[in-house]
Amino acid sequence: MKYLGLIWSNLKRHKLRTALTISSIFVAFLLFGFLFAFKEAFNSGVRMADADRLIVRHRVSLIQTLPVSYGPRIISIPGVASVTHMTWFGGIYQDPKNMFASFPVEQGSFFDLYPELTLPAAERAHWSKTRSGAIIGRSLAEKFSWKTGDIIPLTSPIYGEPSNQAAWDLEICGIFDTTKKGGDTSALYFRYDYFDEARPRGKGEVGWFTVRVANASEADAVAAKIDETFANSPYETKAEPEGAFAAGFAQQIGDIGKILIAVLSAVFFTILLVAGNTMNQSVSERTGEIGVLKAMGFTGPLVLVLVLVESCLIALTGGLGGLGSAWGMLTLKNPIASVLPVFYVPESALLLGSVLALALGLISGALPAWHALRIRTADALRRNG
Amino acid sequence: MSTTGPDLVRINHVTKTFHRGAEDIHVLSSLDLTVAKGEFLALMGPSGSGKSTLLNLIGGLDRPTEGSVEIGGERIDRLSERDLAAWRARHIGFVFQFYNLMPVLNAERNVELPLLLTNLSKRQRREHAENALKVVGLSHRLKHYPRTLSGGEQQRVGIARAIATDPTLLLCDEPTGDLDRKSGDEILTLLQTLNREQGKTIIMVTHDPHASARATRTVHLDKGQLAANAPTD
Incomplete structure (x- = not known):
């Protein structure tokens, strides 16, 4: 000193x-x-991935869709514990620069696959009763100063506007957080049933399925069985662990x-x-x-x-x-x-x-x-x- | 009044040879010299005669090729580098021709530098530094940086730094060589005072007969050997 x-x-x-x-x-x-x-x-995405979660997408690319009817067939495959699906919506709020991650999801099974997302029970119940309802992450809510009860009009360059409406008017039913450190709370999820009914095209299709396997050590074997099930069909699949899917997504750039x-x-x-x-x-x-x-x-x-x-x-x-x-x-x-x-x-x-x-x-x-x-x-x- | 005591410095058959490529340069040849405690010795001689080399050997900055250097009964030519550094910190105070003060430190901090190697507290170090600067008549210049001091004042700070740890031996290499006559005289008077009143043993290398006249004894070196050895007062 x-x-x-x-x-x-x-x-x-x-x-x-x-x-x-x-x-x-x-x-x-x-x-x-x-x-x-x-x-x-x-x-x-890789860090947040769960070892027992698989992503099942179209074999050709992520932008190709799959029939929603694959869901019941996937859950019947031995080793699969639960299934949900998601679709990239590409929602824009007011200005194209305000595009954020938004997905129509199957509200009933969504939280089974993503238990790290936490939503108060009352808000969850409200979402289940509101057909045009959506839930948003904490950081997204803070970014736009949105709160529960707000109606937010979204447009989508992929799916256009819903029938007889100028925009997708979604009611915010709840604001979710995540239990994972560094987890993403910048997304919006809304109900697939409302989305599928209102969208002008692509009805009955989803972006990808998220599958939870009963035993993480059998994830690769279950993924192979899923792909085998849909082989030689018009919609062949590629199933892979969520971590590998996220890594592949990042490696695109x-x-x-x-x-x-x-x-x-x-x-x-x-x-x-x-x-x-x-x-x-x-x-x-x-x-x-x-x-x-x-x-x-x-x-x-x-x-x-x-x-x-x-x-x-x-x-x-x-x-x-x-x-x-x-x-x-x-x-x-x-x-x-x-x-x-x-x-x-x-x-x-x-x-x-x-x-x-x-x-x-x-x-x-x-x-x-x-x-x-x-x-x-x-x-x-x-x-x- | 200064009195000389037993031998403090004993140089026995010292030879120093430098190697420059294939050439051997013999700077000192089988030199013998003793300096008594309390003596003020002037080392004179032409350039290249070996004065500075001898001073370096006495100060433990260099080692003889042959022979022994004994200071206060201790063979310093046998000490390890680490022990030699510790020995210098305890026993030697150097005064340089060009003062060699740290430009980034003020006078007080310059004088405090050798005290950093002691176990003194910060307060004690500052007290010692202030006292040393008082001895050389610069207590009013404590916070002045070297660039704001005259040559004579800078050399006084250099002397204060050399005596701050109360060393056994003061080694001065041309201490007035960079000063005008008046400032040089003041420095010589100061050295004389330190010798006479505080009993400091001083060895001073100089070209200047006027400076050597202030010493109690003058030794002439020529081509690495002692040429004359005569008391001056």
């Missing part, structure tokens, strides 16, 4: 240089935080993990050069002072530690500042909630970032610190003269 004053004074020696170095590290770690938030957003590593590697290599150059320059120009310290009795290892602490302080100030800012900004407000409803810097990224900042400090300070340790006192003093 008693050496902190000396270290602090050295950091203030070239205020602009130190500030610029810290700023560059700050920006790198801000980027690190945002990139990990993206990764988290794309992987949230590329391997987020690899993109992340490539970008961050380039950024950190550059920052390492910047920080390393700063420390090297900083120590090199005070070689004489290092000689004086050693002449006074400062040992080589002590001088080495002083240099490393200095470089770690620079890296940690910039690194933790950048990480903290990314975390703070995304915690306060999700700037792209309509595109990525789950968008936050996970704790694991904060921890990893902190370790990386420390490593950056140690690596960038290693060479000048080693130089300070090794240089002979008499030689260092001669540089000053």
Whole structure:
């Protein structure tokens, strides 16, 4: 502790240089935080997936629909515990930029498959009695300041308007939360029976089925049986664990993990050069002072530690500042909630970032610190003269 | 009045050779020298005669190629780097030609630097630093940074830093070499006072006969060997 004053004074020696170095590290770690938030957003489906849930979709692609009549046939397959179905509605509220996740669902079986979604019993009962009723997630309600009892008009570029109506007027019957940390509460669910009756086309079809298997260890076998059941039909299926389905969905835009590593590697290599150059320059120009310290009795290892602490302080100030800012900004407000409803810097990224900042400090300070340790006192003093 | 005591420094048959590529440069050749406790010794000689090298050996900044360096009865040429650093912190105060103050620290903090290696509390360190600056007549300049001080004042801070830990031996390498005559005289008077009134043993490297005249004894080095050894007062 008693050496902190000396270290602090050295950091203030070239205020602009130190500030610029810290700023560059700050920006790198801000980027690190945002990139990990993206990764988290794309992987949230995988993370939230239950091991005993399967998704059954059209074999060709997700946008091809399946007959609703597959439901009773799927539940009769041995090993299947329960089934529900969902359809992508693509609901828009007032303006195309206000598109959010919205699905007509089978209200009776929906909560059996998604028990992590919690809705007060009274609201659930109200939804079951309201044909044009919908339930919305907490974050969606907050975004548009919607409350129970509101009637919200939605349009859909996929299904158009309901017969004899200008929009899908849905009554909000309840607001649900989730028991899963980081779970998505930005969606709207409304009743399939109302949707199917009112839609002008595609009646009797659904987007996909969600299946709960009786035994998670048999999920793959049950998936194979489902596909076998509908083989050689006009609507062949592809059944897969929910996690694999979510991963495949995320991979449609590329391997987020690899993109992340490539970008961050380039950024950190550059920052390492910047920080390393700063420390090297900083120590090199005070070689004489290092000689004086050693002449006074400062040992080589002590001088080495002083240099490393200095470089770690620079890296940690910039690194933790950048990480903290990314975390703070995304915690306060999700700037792209309509595109990525789950968008936050996970704790694991904060921890990893902190370790990386420390490593950056140690690596960038290693060479000048080693130089300070090794240089002979008499030689260092001669540089000053 | 200064009095000299038993030998504090014993240099026995010291040889120092530097290797520059394939060439061996013999800087000191079988040199013997003793300095008594309480003595103010001036080391004189032309450039390249080995004065600074000898000072470095006495201060434990370098090791002899052959021979022994004994300070206060301790063979410092046998100490490990770590022990040598601790020994320097306890026994040696360096005064440099170009002051070598830390530009980012004020006078008080510069003087406090060697005290960081002691077990003194922050308050005690500050008290010691203030006292040392008082001794050199700079108690009114505690918070001044080196760039705001004159050359003579900077050298006074350098001397305060050197005496802050109350070392056994003060080693001064051309302490007046970068100063005008008046400031140089003030520094020499200060060193003389430290020697006479506080009994500090001082070894001073200088080119300047005017400076060496203030010492109690002058030793001349030439080509790495002792040329003359005569008391000056």
